[in-house]
Amino acid sequence: MPEAPILERPTTRDEDWRYADADFLAGAAPETLNQWRTLEVPAGETHREISTHSGPDTAEGMVNRYRVHVGKGGRFEAFIVLAGGKYQRAEIEVTLEEGAHFEFGGVTIGGGDKTQEFVTRTIHAAPNGTSNQVVRAVQWGRAAGNFLGRIEVVKDAQKTDAAQNFRAILLEKGASANTKPELEIFADDVLCAHGAAIGQLDEMARYYMAARGIAPDVARKLLVQAFIGDAFVAIEDDAARDRMLESALSYLEAATL
Numbered sequence: 523m524p525e526a527p528i529l530e531r532p533t534t535r536d537e538d539w540r541y542a543d544a545d546f547l548a549g550a551a552p553e554t555l556n557q558w559r560t561l562e563v564p565a566g567e568t569h570r571e572i573s574t575h576s577g578p579d580t581a582e583g584m585v586n587r588y589r590v591h592v593g594k595g596g597r598f599e600a601f602i603v604l605a606g607g608k609y610q611r612a613e614i615e616v617t618l619e620e621g622a623h624f625e626f627g628g629v630t631i632g633g634g635d636k637t638q639e640f641v642t643r644t645i646h647a648a649p650n651g652t653s654n655q656v657v658r659a660v661q662w663g664r665a666a667g668n669f670l671g672r673i674e675v676v677k678d679a680q681k682t683d684a685a686q687n688f689r690a691i692l693l694e695k696g697a698s699a700n701t702k703p704e705l706e707i708f709a710d711d712v713l714c715a716h717g718a719a720i721g722q723l724d725e726m727a728r729y730y731m732a733a734r735g736i737a738p739d740v741a742r743k744l745l746v747q748a749f750i751g752d753a754f755v756a757i758e759d760d761a762a763r764d765r766m767l768e769s770a771l772s773y774l775e776a777a778t779l
Contacts, residue, residue: 529556541668541700543609543637546583558587558615565593565619572762574769576606579634583609590614592622594648599625601757601766604638605773613641620648626655627753629770633663633697641670642686646679653683658750659690660774661697672704675712682712690720691749746774 529552532539539547547555563569575584584607592598596619604610616624630638638661644653659667669688690699703716723745731741750770757763 529553531555538613538641538670540702541637541639541666541670542611543583546609550583550585555585557585558589561588561590561598563590563592563596563598563622566595567593568597568599570599570601572601572757572766574603574605574766575610575612576603576769576773578606579608579636581607583607583611585611585613587613588615590616590624592616592618592624594619595621597623597625599756601627601754602629602640603766603770604628604630604640605632605770606636608634608636610636610638611641612639615643615645616653617645617647618651618653621650622648623651624653624655625756626653626657627756628655628657628669629659629750629753629766630657630667631660631750631770631773632665632667633661633694634665635663636661636665637668638666639668639670643672644674644684646673646675646682646684648676649679650681651679651683653685654756655686656753656755657686657688658753659688659699660693660746660750661690661699662693664696664698666698666700668700670702670704671716673706673714673716675705675707675709675714677708679709680711682709682714684712684714686716687752688716688718689749689752691723691746692720693723743771743774747771 531552628640657669671686688701701718
């Protein structure tokens, strides 16, 4: 029998793990860090993943890695909230065939010394593929919200249309957000775009709402709701979209401003 491959433990020296929790990586089992869940989306079909990852601050770290292949004209959607535990990472690698689409909406929300991150690699392997990624981070305390997004367009993948957008709100000075967008394009007839912005809550909007008698905690929740709602716009099921919003906002109560 062939010997099982020796699994290496990633460290923060590895580019894809540069913002990860070094203590967690040092103690986690290599087989856990290298385990992938594989999904095959048949041609013309749609597969959707909706999940919220929570847990107490004392919980051990979590790493979920997805490897997805989307057939011709198929569609893969993933909407994820990372909210609990000291370290959480969701990684998605998607390969798109002709006319296939990848839709991703992700939210990190938390305080303390949490590290929460999304890492995506989108491979446009054939013409006319599309992808759209929207990630929102809301952090306080010393927490960090990260997004590393890589888009690859192969030579023959003409008419590709790909976009990714990351925005973060830092509710306290000690919080941080990191983003690393990458585009590797070998086709010449494509539309590829990325954008990023990191800041604080809109003080003018808070003042406007306070002047109209809206309590500060309610105003904060409404502003954050509007902010993270962008990540869930593509969820067609209204009830599912509302559940994701409420799930994320429930963790905002821990933020003291």
